[in-house]
Structure formats: C-alpha cells, structure tokens
C-alpha cells in the first residue's frame with residue numbers, strides 16, 4: 670500500500686556549498702510538508718549502518734566516507750505519492766542525467782556528491798525515517 674511519506678537527506682556537498690535553504694524551499698514549493706527535521710553529522714559507523722543495504726556495492730566505502738565528511742540535514746516529508754514524486758523532484762542519481770530543474774540538476778556535483786537522498790520505496794522511507802527520528806520529533 671502506498672503511504673504519503675518519504676525520507677530525505679541534504680548531503681554534505683550541498684550543505685557545504687550553502688544550498689540548505691534553496692533545497693528546502695524547492696521541497697516545500699513542490700508541495701511537501703516537513704514532518705521532522707534534523708541537522709546532524711553522521712559518524713562513519715552511523716553512515717555505514719544507514720547504507721547497510723549497499724554494503725556489497727563497489728562504491729560503499731567511498732559513500733560512507735563521503736556521507737560522514739560533513740553535516741547533513743535529515744527530514745521526513747509528507748505528500749500524496751511522496752516516494753515517487755520526491756524522486757522525480759530530485760532527478761537521476763548521476764546529475765549528468767538529471768532532468769532540467771531537478772534538485773540534482775541544479776545542485777549536485779557528481780554521481781556520489783549528488784546533493785540529496787530520496788527513499789526508493791515506502792518500506793525504506795519508514796525504515797530510514799525511524800533511523801533518525803523518534804515519535805516525539807515528528808509534527
């Protein structure tokens with residue numbers, strides 16, 4: 670069953686390049702409501718645990734280093750058809766392939782430093798949101 674929530678992170682490249690405000694504005698302008706929001710810095714261990722699903726992928730070690738290289742912004746977002754619509758809003762993983770006007774098209778640096786994360790399923794949105802936020806941190 671489709672739910673109306675997804676989970677995102679503004680990645681270290683976009684934070685250090687000063688794009689937090691612009692990206693949150695794009696997200697809310699596209700009709701997503703912010704349910705939970707956190708500014709934090711992942712340790713290598715925490716980033717490794719978050720990306721456990723990618724453990725066997727060749728880019729896993731680099732991804733964990735990158736995601737723990739500086740602060741990130743984590744959020745739970747709400748909108749009808751949230752997971753699919755949010756992935757449309759952010760664009761393809763590789764910014765070279767991301768459609769004009771998408772967040773990755775505007776703010777990403779490379780296939781790894783690609784500005785934002787977006788959950789790829791309702792099930793993962795739930796798991797990822799629970800990784801960062803308690804019930805008391807959701808509004």
Ligand code: RTP
Nearest residue numbers: 728732761762780781782783785786787788789
């Ligand atoms: P995300 O999970 O961050 O929303 O990205 P995605 O679904 O579009 O891509 P995924 O396949 O889940 O990969 C997770 C993140 O790993 C980095 N990556 N690097 N060097 C590479 O070839 C490579 N491929 C992926 C990216 O940061 C990607 O977003």
Ligand code: MG
Nearest residue numbers: 786787788789
């Ligand atoms: Mg993914």
